[in-house]
Amino acid sequence: MYNQTLLMMPGPVPMAESVRGAMLNQAINHRSKQLGDCYSDIVRILQPVFGTKNEILVLSGSGTAGQEAAIGSFAKGKKVASLVNGKFGERLGLISQIYGETTMIESEWGHALNLEALAESLENGAEVVTLVHNETSAAILNPAEEVGKLCKKHDALFILDGITSIGGDVVKADEWGVDVAIVGSQKCLAAPAGLAAVSVSEKAWERLSENRPFYLDLKKAKKSADASPKETPTTPAVPLFMAMREACRLIEEEGIENRIARHRKLSAAVREAGKVWGLAPVPQVDALHAASNTVTGFFYPEGIEDSQIRGFCKKMGIEFAGGQDRFKGKIFRVGNMGIIDTPEILATVATIQLAFKKAGFKLGGDGLEAAAEILSA
Numbered sequence: 001m002y003n004q005t006l007l008m009m010p011g012p013v014p015m016a017e018s019v020r021g022a023m024l025n026q027a028i029n030h031r032s033k034q035l036g037d038c039y040s041d042i043v044r045i046l047q048p049v050f051g052t053k054n055e056i057l058v059l060s061g062s063g064t065a066g067q068e069a070a071i072g073s074f075a076k077g078k079k080v081a082s083l084v085n086g087k088f089g090e091r092l093g094l095i096s097q098i099y100g101e102t103t104m105i106e107s108e109w110g111h112a113l114n115l116e117a118l119a120e121s122l123e124n125g126a127e128v129v130t131l132v133h134n135e136t137s138a139a140i141l142n143p144a145e146e147v148g149k150l151c152k153k154h155d156a157l158f159i160l161d162g163i164t165s166i167g168g169d170v171v172k173a174d175e176w177g178v179d180v181a182i183v184g185s186q187k188c189l190a191a192p193a194g195l196a197a198v199s200v201s202e203k204a205w206e207r208l209s210e211n212r213p214f215y216l217d218l219k220k221a222k223k224s225a226d227a228s229p230k231e232t233p234t235t236p237a238v239p240l241f242m243a244m245r246e247a248c249r250l251i252e253e254e255g256i257e258n259r260i261a262r263h264r265k266l267s268a269a270v271r272e273a274g275k276v277w278g279l280a281p282v283p284q285v286d287a288l289h290a291a292s293n294t295v296t297g298f299f300y301p302e303g304i305e306d307s308q309i310r311g312f313c314k315k316m317g318i319e320f321a322g323g324q325d326r327f328k329g330k331i332f333r334v335g336n337m338g339i340i341d342t343p344e345i346l347a348t349v350a351t352i353q354l355a356f357k358k359a360g361f362k363l364g365g366d367g368l369e370a371a372a373e374i375l376s377a
């Protein structure tokens with residue numbers, strides 16, 4: 001990739017050439033069959049990726065716009081229980097505090113969620129539950145299915161941030177009882193940043209909040225999307241819609257099962273490298289919580305600075321993420337989302353290994369070889 005940094009971030013991610021090319025067209029009238037067909041294609045392809053038969057609405061705005069649209073449209077004025085074990089769970093909680101009467105059920109970042117406290121909160125009348133499926137900040141995969149069961153039992157609405165799981169890992173929104181699922185364009189879908197897609201169940205539509213936000217009102221989005229050809233209430237980010245359709249077409253071409261298998265293999269290789277190096281993983285896994293299959297995080301060992309590892313890799317043209325907030329300077333996170341594949345993982349693992357060597361730190365073993373073992377299987 002001439003004159004480009006290899007982005008191994010948990011979003012944004014590298015985009016296929018055809019996805020980039022899809023943004024080059026002349027402006028079009030967005031109230032047109034051209035835009036409507038594009039929107040329809042995105043919805044048709046994303047439905048099985050979300051694991052839903054429900055309507056999917058595409059919004060111009062990043063993942064957080066999807067979060068706020070979901071909460072502002074369905075949790076406004078309601079009792080909300082927000083599960084938090086990382087930065088993005090916290091963000092859902094903070095948005096919920098603006099719109100509803102919210103209890104944050106907090107765990108240490110990267111640790112198990114407190115499902116007993118959730119059950120208690122539901123007994124006490126919580127009407128809406130928010131959860132991040134793949135908590136990117138702590139590289140942990142949370143038990144969406146279990147939370148869905150609790151929501152069903154108490155007839156609560158379930159809002160799921162699937163921003164870094166949808167398109168890269170298994171999501172079964174309908175089977176798990178998810179009422180509102182959210183994805184962002186620049187993560188596993190490998191589309192440009194700036195769009196969010198939100199699926200909405202019948203149950204959620206029946207419980208629409210009153211006095212919803214203006215710009216992020218999902219009822220308005222639905223009314224426009226119900227038109228034929230499909231429309232959006234206000235001018236959409238047309239070039240991004242075009243690129244998103246192409247990114248979705250590539251997902252369809254690869255097949256979602258193959259895509260998930262690829263993400264799992266790549267993340268397994270990074271996890272194994274870290275294990276051989278002797279680095280402590282960020283997520284604390286148990287029977288219900290697993291390490292993420294789309295981003296892998298490790299703690300830096302004592303005496304190693306973030307700049308020594310990420311700084312060196314960046315100099316070599318490979319960029320991945322550090323820690324956010326309380327994890328700043330303490331962890332690093334390697335994404336394997338979207339169209340990332342074996343060569344990129346090998347290059348990244350090799351360069352990280354070299355960075356530790358340059359920093360004078362003796363790792364436990366050859367993580368590169370361990371990763372290659374998995375990748376070549």
Ligand SMILES: *Cc1c(COP(=O)(O)O)cnc(C)c1O
Pocket residue numbers: 011062063064065088132134135136137161163164184
């Ligand atoms: C990236 C991310 C978001 C926020 O998305 P933006 O596109 O930055 O608004 C929300 N949730 C999760 C889990 C994410 O990884």
